[in-house]
Amino acid sequence: MEEQQRQKLSSRDKVLLAAMEMFGEDPASRLSVRAVASRAGLSTGSLRYHFPTQRALQDEVLTRVYDLVAPDDRIHDTSTPARDRLVDCLRQVLSRAGVGEQARQGTRRVVEDFVVPEPTKELRAAYLAIEREMRRRAEYWLAVLADEGALPDGDNTRRAKFLLTVLNGLGFERALPADDSILQSETDTLYTAVDCVLGTGP
Structure with a gap:
């Protein structure tokens, strides 16, 4: 995704995009809050606002990845x-x-x-x-x-x-x-x- 398009995303979508990219690069990735926030260009506080726990973030990413892989x-x-x-x-x-x-x-x-x-x-x-x-x-x-x-x-x-x-x-x-x-x-x-x-x- 181009940088201009990325900047137009909501902070929640930036977090999900960063996490999904990281998961795609390494499916065993732990998706740490600090690493995902850094990749998304956001503070850890902003990430925690949308995903209070690491588990909540992981669950959302896995659901989206599965839906992309097998939508029907x-x-x-x-x-x-x-x-x-x-x-x-x-x-x-x-x-x-x-x-x-x-x-x-x-x-x-x-x-x-x-x-x-x-x-x-x-x-x-x-x-x-x-x-x-x-x-x-x-x-x-x-x-x-x-x-x-x-x-x-x-x-x-x-x-x-x-x-x-x-x-x-x-x-x-x-x-x-x-x-x-x-x-x-x-x-x-x-x-x-x-x-x-x-x-x-x-």
């Missing part, structure tokens, strides 16, 4: 069975992990950023913000299906956590040596998980 979830396409739509949404998340070398690099980065270092308060907050946004999105998909009557009553938070655990395992599996049938195996696993959630399993 297939979950709303009622011409397709609910089972297929939910698998498609999960596969969309999983596709960001890549396959082979890309998956290995992504897994290595997660381990180096969140597993190897001492789990400081800041590090924990950064990881939990990402996890919370992913869970929020999965809960949203489940709520859409529940509204349609395609999902029995139940705890969608628990269901979302289960689906994300499956995705974490599949993402890690993508980084490991595998034979050519991994994609078929992955599809089978996704459908099994979705069947468990929808109550349509054997």
Whole structure:
């Protein structure tokens, strides 16, 4: 964005733009208040006026990034069975992990950023913000299906956590040596998980 356009933004939008740029450069970025305020050309007090906590800022940035990456979830396409739509949404998340070398690099980065270092308060907050946004999105998909009557009553938070655990395992599996049938195996696993959630399993 050109400097003239940037100056016309509200202070809140300047903060979000700076934070999203920083997140784009480094998805593991902690988005510290001081660093984001400096990048936005604002005082930390001005940033705190709009985002009282670092978590509030991280949550807003992650929501916006996700909406930019996947603005049209297939979950709303009622011409397709609910089972297929939910698998498609999960596969969309999983596709960001890549396959082979890309998956290995992504897994290595997660381990180096969140597993190897001492789990400081800041590090924990950064990881939990990402996890919370992913869970929020999965809960949203489940709520859409529940509204349609395609999902029995139940705890969608628990269901979302289960689906994300499956995705974490599949993402890690993508980084490991595998034979050519991994994609078929992955599809089978996704459908099994979705069947468990929808109550349509054997």
